[in-house]
Amino acid sequence: MGDEFPKEYDVIVVGTGMTESILAAAASRVGKRVLHLDSNEYYGGLWASFNFEGLQQWVGDCQKPKDETECKADPQLADGESAIKMRVLNPPTATNVKEQWHVPEAVESSGDDAKKAWSQEEVKKLYRKFNIDLAPKLLYSRGALVELLISSNIARYTEFRNVTRVVTWHEGKLTPVPCSRADVFATQNITVVEKRMLMNLLQECTEYEGNPEKLKKHENQSFLDFLKDKQLTDNLIHYVLYAIAMSTEETPCIEGMSRTQKFLLSLGRYGNTPFLWPMYGSGEIPQAFCRLCAVFGGLYHLKRGAEALIVGSDNTLKAIHSDRENLKSNYLVMGLDYAPDSFLPEESPGISRGVFLIDSSILAADKEHLTLLEFPPDESSGPVTIVEVGSLTNACPQGLCNENLWKPNPL
Template sequence: MAADNLPTEFDVVILGTGLAESVIAAACSRVGQRVLHIDRRNYYAGNWASFTFNGLLAWIQEYKEQQKATDSDEGWREKLEEGEEPLLLNSVDTSISNLQVFCYASEEPEEEEEEVATPVTIPTLQNPAPPTEEGDTQEHQVEGERAQEEQTTPTEGDTAQTGEPALPNPEVKKRRITYAKILKEGRRFNIDLVSKLLYSQGSLVNLLIKSNVSRYAEFKNISRILTYRNGKVEQVPCSRADVFGSKQLTVVEKRMLMKFLTFCLDYEQHPEEYLDFTERSFWEFLQTKKLTENLQHFVLHSIAMVTPGTHTGEGLRATQHFLRCLGRYGNTPFLFPLYGMGEIPQCFCRMCAVFGGIYCLRHSVQCLVLDKESGRCKAVIDTCGQRISCSHFVVEEGYIREEQRRGVAYRQISRAVLITDRSLLPSETEQQISLLIELCSSSMTCMPGTYLVHLTCPSSGTAQEDLAPVVSRLFTEPTSAEEQGEVGSEKPTLLWVLYFNMRDSSGVDKSSYSLPSNVYLCTGPDPALGSEHAITLAETVFQQLLPDEEFCPPAPNPEDIVYDGEVPQGEGAGFGEPVQPEINEEEQITESEQDNEGSQTDVAAQIPTPAPPTEE
């Protein structure tokens, strides 16, 4: 809808399209609330967004220019009435800082394709485009173009309609990847601003299943978990099959690890084992469990994923949660959405639009209109000078000005995004998605022949200061074009690196802000691997808004919606009261059988409700 022709009254106005805000928008729209969802950016998902490579370059340039931006004019003054006062909002985003870019790829023009004496014929690929719905936003229309490109440009590791993997042509020599090539193939990249995964038993996956939003995205298993130890990258054995199939563990270590993981699954039933360590660190507890140093490292850093100083109770809960996620969708507990994590907020925005929510990008709110007597927000004035009445206002934390913050001290997240020429731990298949978060081209996040690596940690300085030592330890930084892809190099070669800091407001309580009672704050991404905080926050805000309504009830399937004049297919049919047909779970999930190279099963189209997880 045109920004200068919006309705003048809504139940809920939401500013910002991050994950929490998007979930709230979908939940409110689903139960019949009139929702206006706007964002000053020209893309969805805010600091949760995913960009093509060229889009990321534009985002970098935009943030550099924002440092010179000034506040908008004061056209809002004439819209105020007697007994009202304004609460001004920020016009620029200051949550990103210390942006630094390094390009190691050759600046030479792109090399010409080598002619192949004997061309290899590859059958047409079967890559269905993502589903569309009424009310789709312009961002989702790009997905079909992506799928069409991928169909016409088959890559190594793709699977043909026949189910047979497309074999690489042995006569094609691997060419050096230039910066010009990366720019040309920029649309094949989908680079996340935040580095997160989906726990298969986590609150986000459960919400996707419950709300039926999972139909709007596709997912892949994280196929392996990697750790860095004693100067080399190793795969961490997690499931029973991995443990007993591991060649890096001795028979004694396998028994030790299985015994300890079995204990962690129901550790609450054995309080005598850990009560003496409730106030001591998890690291100290592990040292008393007769685990080798090798196993202690695996459990602490790659299974529990906590720091050595973490209390024992928290470490045991994290280990138990990891183990309970095993077996739901594969041998590891994580899923990753094709095209990046930025797809998830857009899925919830799509759901909101389907149920009548109105979206407007490149648009913002200049100020809130407060009633002096009650202190509540009664309206907003947007950047077009329109006054829009609302009962509730939800705002991303980055829009709040300093005068509304009561000495808030923020933490920072250090991020690094790396494009490399090969995997940290090469395997026989090109279908691996690894943690450390390393993504291959089958995740639809990078071009064939490259890998996308995400590094994240709580900040102690700038992102480069925090993460450059890790980068130099794991990767080769070429000083000349000749060094790129040097034969015999043990480490992957860096092609392009981005460092930046992102503000972490997740630990700040709402009481630290001076805001009206009907204004609700959504914080940005936190440094955790999952999205538990954002989903918990979204549900909390929704229950404060509408305490008598269900949070994200299941949406009807499009084929179950009955419009006026149609014959209902069953009792209670209709848009508000959908028929709940019997669903064959086997039809809900498309599984690609593992090929001879051992590629992981993909979870496609939607996430079905699975059988109870098996204990690994």
């Protein structure tokens, strides 16, 4: 970088993940001098979205031995200052990453009338038509993040599609979940009596905060026990517990009611389900915040991280050491991939994640759907979230479906 590059800032942000990008945009928006660094050559960190070629490169990087980047030079320290080495991992903290093919390398054409036979060669040839997420993100249409995108005018940098159906695994098959009032009365999967019971329950969950005396009875109760007390059928309990509240049998009652309320309040704003999916991948969201930061004067430098924190005798931040330079700052924001080991909790839950490219939908229909499936827990595994996206979201070429799976890992 040239000599004109500033050496002093109000805020330095290291890493372009979601949290870091939001904070960088907020600081820049109120007039702070912001420097935003990322050692990667792409935005988003573990929130990034890749085309197929980029994803393969990321997988290859993750399979290499994880080497910590050493400081390129000793930081210049004043009297009383000390340096704390930052945890600069390359690649980032993703483990057990692998790629597996279940189609041949190449296939011969079998005629126009036959179903397209996919091959590795064909998928790689269309690599630009993929937008595959490392951290897929569904947004409640009345959730805090959507409200932030609107109020900050960052929504102008993003596009979304409404999830068109919510599905659950029930009695050995995939079943659409009635979300709106119209869905409840139109579905054939529940009886007329069940429909009335469901509408009464949903109304109670929507208004539960206005009756604190009634809430006290359920403070020490699970949401499952609450549903049973309402004498709901097993059919309705499954829909509400797993597909609407997205809870487990251990979820506290108040939390389950809050989740149900959040689901219901987001209905109807942009479609018949509560959820929005970002076009071109979830990596567009942190990038949108980075754009806002840059509009208000934030400086960006990819392929440049930070190797050490420089702190004073009172343990306050003085500067960071980056690329043989000391950059002064009053505040520092850094992602987990950069934070020194001493800053991190001893244990933290992770997420198991999978991406599957298949040539047909998990639930066939006359048109392409953007599908959310909450797979309920069983004796051997916790709940699994599955989001199926297709060509209408620019996630993959026409004729393929991109299945995003994730589940939280216990401590």
